[in-house]
Amino acid sequence: MSKFAITGGARGIGLALRDLLISEGYDVLTIDLSEGDVSADLSNIDGRKKAVDAIKKWAPKGLKGYIPCAGLPPVAKPIEKIPSVNFFSAVETIECLRDLLSMDAGSALLVTSNSAPMLSHDDPFVLGCLAGDEAKAVAQIRSIADGHIAYVGSKRALAMWMRQNVVTYAKLGIRLNAIAPGITQTGLTKQVYNDPKLGQAMRDFEKSVPAGGATTPDKIASVMHFLLGESAQFIYGAVFFVDGGSDAMLRPEHF
């Protein structure tokens, strides 16, 4: 039976995907802060090693899918945890799981955001993440001290890293793709709504969603399920917006 490992699988979108895969009979391992099958803090190197070791032990014959879904919102404190979890933990763990993914012709599905294009591809913080020096990127975001840039920049860098690595991974028999959810009703979104600075902006944005508002985690999980499955075998390097039309509304000239 195919095996899938999901970080951030104890709540929100990751949990919805876990439940969907399990309902179809797949084996799923979740990694999360204190809940889930494996407890690991992915903001640091020890936690990432613990997660990777646990996945390797659990799936010695290969992984069909790896979904680094754990993420922190723009209001998370301290700010440097945002790039550490949202970008560096995802990239580092994928790199460590290449062999397992290759064994089962698997795929890694990264979780970016429909907000990612709000920061330019050549923004210094985005480039700082992509340079791969976590200590430097963390120092950079500490001095910028802007949670929105930390979140959007780390998600932009994640989507770009995925696109930049599609060819290398394809040669190993691994598909890389990303999903870019719009506003989804989860604990992460609740934290932003409760923020005195970003809460109102988020509520205004929700009102503007062409589909009529926020969605629920199962609507994101069903598309992730498709991207991980047999029907998506020729999809490589896609950034799949599941956002009720927000990206098309904001950037109609891009596709």
Ligand code: NAD
């Ligand atoms: P959520 O808060 O419900 O779930 C996130 C999970 O990540 C939680 O279970 C949390 O414990 C885990 N996590 C956080 N920090 C961690 C750490 N250091 N180590 C291990 N686990 C950690 O949020 P969600 O909305 O389901 O978010 C899932 C992903 O979707 C995130 O990457 C998020 O950025 C992305 N996303 C969410 C939205 C949205 O509107 N909710 C929109 C776009 C993208």
